[in-house]
Amino acid sequence: MSTTPVPVSDQPVLKLLNVESAYGPIRAIRGVSLQVRRGEIGTVLGSNGAGKTTILKTISGIIDPRKGSIEFKGEDITAKDPAFIVQQGLSHVPEGREVFPLLSVRDNLLMGAYTRNDADGVARDIEAVFGYFPILKERASQDAGLLSGGQQQMLSISRALMAKPDLILLDEPSLGLSPKLTKEIFEIVVRINRERGTTILLVEQNANMALNASDYGYVLENGRIVMEDTCARLREKEDIKEFYLGMKEEGQRAERRWKKKKNWR
Ligand SMILES: Nc1ncnc2c1ncn2[C@@H]1O[C@H](COP(=O)(O)OP(=O)(O)OP(=O)(O)O)[C@@H](O)[C@H]1O
Ligand SMILES: [Mg+2]
Numbered sequence: 001m002s003t004t005p006v007p008v009s010d011q012p013v014l015k016l017l018n019v020e021s022a023y024g025p026i027r028a029i030r031g032v033s034l035q036v037r038r039g040e041i042g043t044v045l046g047s048n049g050a051g052k053t054t055i056l057k058t059i060s061g062i063i064d065p066r067k068g069s070i071e072f073k074g075e076d077i078t079a080k081d082p083a084f085i086v087q088q089g090l091s092h093v094p095e096g097r098e099v100f101p102l103l104s105v106r107d108n109l110l111m112g113a114y115t116r117n118d119a120d121g122v123a124r125d126i127e128a129v130f131g132y133f134p135i136l137k138e139r140a141s142q143d144a145g146l147l148s149g150g151q152q153q154m155l156s157i158s159r160a161l162m163a164k165p166d167l168i169l170l171d172e173p174s175l176g177l178s179p180k181l182t183k184e185i186f187e188i189v190v191r192i193n194r195e196r197g198t199t200i201l202l203v204e205q206n207a208n209m210a211l212n213a214s215d216y217g218y219v220l221e222n223g224r225i226v227m228e229d230t231c232a233r234l235r236e237k238e239d240i241k242e243f244y245l246g247m248k249e250e251g252q253r254a255e256r257r258w259k260k261k262k263n264w265r
Contacts, residue, residue, distance in 0.1 A: 003114075007035060008090075009038045009039055010037060011037060011038045012035040012036065012037050012038070012071075012202065013036055013037065013038040013044075013072065013073055013096075014034075014036040014059070014069040014071070014072055014090075014199070015034075015035050015070070015200050016033055016034050016035075016059070016068065016069075016070050016074075017033050017069045017071075018031045018032070018033055018067060018068040018069075018071060019031070019032045019033070019055070019058060019065045019067065019068035019069070019070055019177060020046065020065055020066045020067040020068055021054050021055075021057075021058045021063050021064075021065045022066055026158070027105055027223060027259055028054040028223055029051040029054050029055055029058070029220075029223040029224075030222075030224050031067075031068070031152075031223055032220070032222065032224070033068075033225065034053060034055075034066070034218050034225060034228070035226075036167065036201050036214070036216075037155075037199070037215075038147070038166075038199055039197055039199055040193075040200075040214075040215040040216060041189070041190070041193050041199075041200045041202060041213060041214040041215050041216075041233065042199075042201045042214060042215065042216050042217070043201070043202045043210040043211070043213075043214035043216070043217040043218070044201070044202075044203045044204075044217070044218045044219075044220050045203075045204060045205075045207045045211070045217060045218070045219050045220065045244060046203070046210075046219065046221060047203070047205060047221075048205065050220045050221055050222065050223065051155065051220055051222070051223040052075065052172070052203035052205075052220060053095050053171055053172075053203070054223075055171045055203065055220070056092060056094075056171050056195055056203060058070070058084055059072075059077075059085075059092075059169060059201075060082055060090060060092040060169060061075045061077070061079065061081055061085045062082055062083040062092075063086070063173070063199070064079040064131070064162065065079065065237075067227075070088075072085070072088055072090055072167065073088065073089070073141050073166065075088065077090075086099045086102070086115060086163060086165075087115050088168065088194035089163075089164070089165050089166035089168070090167045090168075090169070090195070091112075091154045091160035091161075091168050091169070092160070092168075092169040092171070093159075093160045093168060093170045093173070093183060094156070094171055094248070095096070095171040095172050095175065096158055096175065096250055097149075097152045097156040098154050098156065099144040099145070099147070099152050099155050099156055101143060101144055101145025101146055101157070102128065102143055102144075102145060103143070103144055104140065104141050104142060104143060104144065104161075104204075105136050105139050105140050105142055105144055105147070105155055106126070106140045106141065106170055107142070107226070108144045108155055109126055109136075109158055109159055109161050109162050110122070110126075110127065110161060110162070111162075112158070112159035112162030112163050113125070113162040113163060115163060116163070116164070121164075122162070124193060125161065125162055125164070125202045126263070128161075129158035129161055129162065129170075129230075132154075132158070132188050133151075133154040133155075133157075133158060133188065135151055135154050136151070136155060137157060140150065142234060147192075148224060149176050149177060150177050150178075150181040150184075150185070150200040152228050153173055153177065153185060154185065154188075155168070157173070157185070157188075157189070160171065161192065161198070164180035164196060166198065166199060166211060167198070167199045167200070167201065168192075168198055168199070168201070169201050169203075170189065170200060170201065170202040170203070172203060172204055172205065173185050173186070173202070173208075174186075174204060174205075174206040174209055174251060175188065175226075182206065182209055182211060183209070185210075185265075186213045188198055189213060190203070190213050200214075202214060203255070207240065207244035208244070210231075211231045211234055211235050211240070211244075212231070212235075214231045215222075215230065215231060216227065216228070216229075216230055216231060217230075217234050219234075219240070227240075
């Protein structure tokens with residue numbers, strides 16, 4: 001596997017235009033437009049219930065949008081079947097990981113490769129993901145349900161990689177993990193992006209990790225994008241520092257103010 005970074009191109013690999021999705025009367029995302037360029041890590045930041053998971057589910061075809069369009073590699077994939085979308089090269093690592101608990105780690109990985117018929121390539125890619133996450137090699141024959149939360153997150157990312165995707169949707173990889181493990185997982189996500197050239201769209205409440213790992217970011221509030229910029233610039237914005245990056249130090253007080261805040265600069 002090459003260690004030469006794959007350059008980011010200007011070409012958007014994923015494009016959402018005015019996407020609106022709802023659960024019955026609840027409009028969870030309201031006119032979301034965003035792009036992820038080929039080779040980059042894009043991120044959507046937002047607090048609880050902002051609509052992050054809904055965006056990813058709408059992209060991968062689990063939810064049909066009420067309005068708007070989604071383009072992947074220049075093709076319209078709006079409301080297409082999830083299996084079709086995976087075949088186009090788009091893999092989704094869902095919130096809460098969702099591994100198959102009664103299958104072994106190795107069989108979980110093989111499930112990720114079910115659309116492929118190149119057995120040699122699949123075997124090579126299993127070794128490649130073991131290179132990223134050596135613990136999975138040690139546990140290869142164990143039931144996935146016996147893995148720790150962090151290890152299940154590693155398996156879930158690895159399973160997505162087994163489909164050889166051009167784009168991976170990553171839903172809150174930090175959820176429920178220690179800061180140390182979160183950092184480790186983010187470092188490997190960045191390595192996967194740099195070494196394999198896999199484009200990534202990451203949604204997170206952990207703004208600190210997401211802004212450090214990503215190239216371009218969007219801030220989502222109540223189902224709407226309220227700000228977008230390069231992550232380098234977002235990290236410098238006062239609103240972001242105050243309401244996301246400062247949250248940890250200020251605790252409850254910052255959280256309350258975050259909820260009240262409406263005007264983004
Ligand atoms: N299955 C559902 N039925 C009804 N409402 C839902 C459903 N799933 C999500 N919602 C609502 O849609 C809105 C967006 O939810 P979503 O799960 O996309 O947020 P999120 O940003 O992923 O939040 P979190 O950070 O907690 O995962 C919320 O108001 C939520 O309550
Ligand atoms: Mg979510």
